[in-house]
Amino acid sequence: MPGVTLKTVAKAVGVSPSTVSNAYNKPDQLSTALRERILATARELGYAGPDASARALRSGKAGAVGVLFTDKLAYAFSDPYAVGFLAGLAEVAEEFATSLLLMPLSSTDIAGGSTAVQQAAIDAAAIFCVPGGHPALDILANRGIPAVSTDRGDHPDLSWVAIDEVEAAAQLGEHLARLGHREVVVLVDNAQAAGGRPVELTLDEVGYTDCELRIRGLQKAMPDARLRIVSGGHNAIASGLRGAEFVLDSQNRPTAIVGLSDILALGALEAMKVRGLTPGRDLSLAGFDDIPAASAAGLTTVRQPIKDKGRAVGRILLDPASTERQLLMPTQLIVRSSSGPAPKH
Amino acid sequence: MPGVTLKTVAKAVGVSPSTVSNAYNKPDQLSTALRERILATARELGYAGPDASARALRSGKAGAVGVLFTDKLAYAFSDPYAVGFLAGLAEVAEEFATSLLLMPLSSTDIAGGSTAVQQAAIDAAAIFCVPGGHPALDILANRGIPAVSTDRGDHPDLSWVAIDEVEAAAQLGEHLARLGHREVVVLVDNAQAAGGRPVELTLDEVGYTDCELRIRGLQKAMPDARLRIVSGGHNAIASGLRGAEFVLDSQNRPTAIVGLSDILALGALEAMKVRGLTPGRDLSLAGFDDIPAASAAGLTTVRQPIKDKGRAVGRILLDPASTERQLLMPTQLIVRSSSGPAPKH
DNA sequence: TCGTTTTTCTAGAACGATTTAGAAGAACGA
C-alpha cells in the first residue's frame, strides 16, 4: 500500500513537510530551484497534490458553495427556470474558481443528522425556492454557513436576491381583471398531490412562501374574482397537465388558469390542446418566469431575470467586493396570445 | 470565540469524544438515554454536528461525486442534452444520499495545482464530454478517483457509458446519402473559433474524440460526399448560427448541414430562416441528441437516451451492486422534415 | 566590519473528527 502523502514527498526530497506545502500553496516562499525539485519528485512518486479534505480541514476553506434546491434534484433540471438560475450562479462560481455542490434535500433522517446539508463541505450556500421553515435552513444557520436565498425571508439580516412577488403577480392579476376574468384557477407546485390525484388547497396549505405571496398579489389585483388553488403535484409539465385536467373536466370551469411557473402553465396548455380549447379565446392561460419555451408557445407570463438572479447570488456569496446583501430584481409582464377577454356566457 | 466542537460537547456532557461521535454515527453503540442527552446538549450549545471536512479526512468518504463538464460550466446549462445527463445522474445520486460537485474546468494554473479538480473532495467522478487527453483526467487518475466517462476511452480498464458514435453517425450519413447529398458541412464545437470568426478545420483539429468518431461515421456512410468541417465556437445556439452563416454566405453552399449537436443545428436553423431557406427543401439540416426542442423544430436527428446515460453513470459510480463497467447505449435515427432530397441543379 | 534586513527553510502544534482495541460493569446460565 503506497499512500503517498506530503510527508512522503518531503522525506524523499529531504525537506520539511511545510516546505512541500509551500511549494504548492505559496510559491514565493521558497527558491524556484527547490520548488521545481519538489514538484518533480512529487510527480515521480505519483503524488497528486495536497489532499482535498485535509486541506479543507486545516484551512477552513472548502472551495465549494452548496446549492439547495426545491424538492428532488432531478425535478430541478426539468425546469429551465431552475437551470437558468444555476447557469448564472455557475458563471460566477467559475470566475472565482469555486465548485458548485448540488445537495439533495431528502427529508429523511434529519434528527439523526446524516443529511447532505450536514455532510457537505461548503463555504457558503445558495438557497433556491426552499420553503420557509425547512429544517435544512436551520442546519445551515447552525453551521454558521453564509447563505443567500432567492426568497425574501423573515429575518432582516438574511441575504436574498428576489423579486417583489406580490407586485409581480399583481401586474398579471390586473391584466386578467381588465380582461374580465372572475373565475380563476391557480396551479401550484405541491408535494401533497405528488402521489396521484390533484388536490384543491387553501392558501395556508400552499407552503412555499413565494407561491403564497404570488397568490396574494393576484387576490389584491382581482378583489372581485374567485381564486381556486389547485395542484397536480411537483413542479413539472405532467403536474400542470394533471391539475388542468382536474379543473377542465369539473363542473365549474374557470375562465382563466394561472400557472405559478411556466412549466405548470405549459402542462395546462397540453390539457387544453387535447380538449380542443384555444388559449386566449376559450380560456385564458398565464404563467410565471418566461422560460424560452413560453415565447414559443405564445404564453402570457411574468418575466424574471433568472440568470441575473443566479449571478447576483453568486456575487454576494463569493465576491468580497460586493457589499449588497439584499437585492430586488425587476419583473415584467409579457402579454402574449394565451390571454384574452373572458368569454361572455 | 466559541468554536463548538465534538470535544466541547463531550466535556459538557461528561463523556469521551468517541461517545459523542458514536451518538451521531453509530446510535446502537450507546444507550438511548445517553444519546438523547448528548444530542440535547449539542443542540443547546449550538453544535451543528460533526464537521464535514474533518469527517471526510478521517473516514475517507466525502459523500459527493464530481462532475466534469466540457468547456465552461455555464455553457453546459444552455444545452438541454447536458442538463438531461445531469438530471439522470442526480436521480441516482439522490437515491444514494450523495451530493453532486460541479467543477469548473478552467485550464489555467494546471501546473501550480490549484484547479478545482485537485481541490475537490470527491469519492468518484463523472466525466461528460471531456476531450481525450485533457489534463484533468490525468489528475483524477493520479488521485486514484474512480471515474466513468461518457466517451469510450483508449484504456480498456476505463469505465464508460457511451454510444457507438461511428455507427450512430453512419445511420444519419446513410440517410443523407440516400437523399442524394454530396456536399455536406459538419458543424462542430471548437474552442478555436470561440473568439469571433468561424473556422474551417481538418479532422485532426477537431479535438473531441466523440466528434471525431461521428465525422468518421459520416464519412464511412457517405464515401462519395465531400465533407467540410466548420466551427462557429463553443456548443451554443449562437455558434451554430455563426458557423452556418459563414457557410451559407460563401461561394460553394453545401446541400446539407449536420450539426454534431442539436444546439448547433438549431443555430443553423436560425441562419436558414433569416435567409428564407426552407429546411428539407432548399437545404437539408440534421442534428444529434434529440433534445426536446428538436422535435418542435422538426429537426432530423440521432436520438440518444441521455437521461439513461446519466443514470447508468450514477449506478456504476455509486451502486456497489452494479458490476457492469462498460455500457453501450442504443441510438435511433429520427427523421423529421428538416431533411429531404438534395436539390438538383 | 558589523548590525540589520531579507530570503529560505523548519519544528511542532493545531484542525476536528473516527477508529481500534480494550476496560468496566451488568446480565446470564448453571
Next chain:
DNA sequence: TCGTTCTTCTAAATCGTTCTAGAAAAACGA
C-alpha cells in the same frame, strides 16, 4: 458463586494538511 458473554463506554492513535513563530543563512547598507 464463578466464569462467560453482552452492553456501554473510553484512551490514544491517526487522517494529511496548514499555520505560527522562529532559526539559519544570505544579502545589504554604511
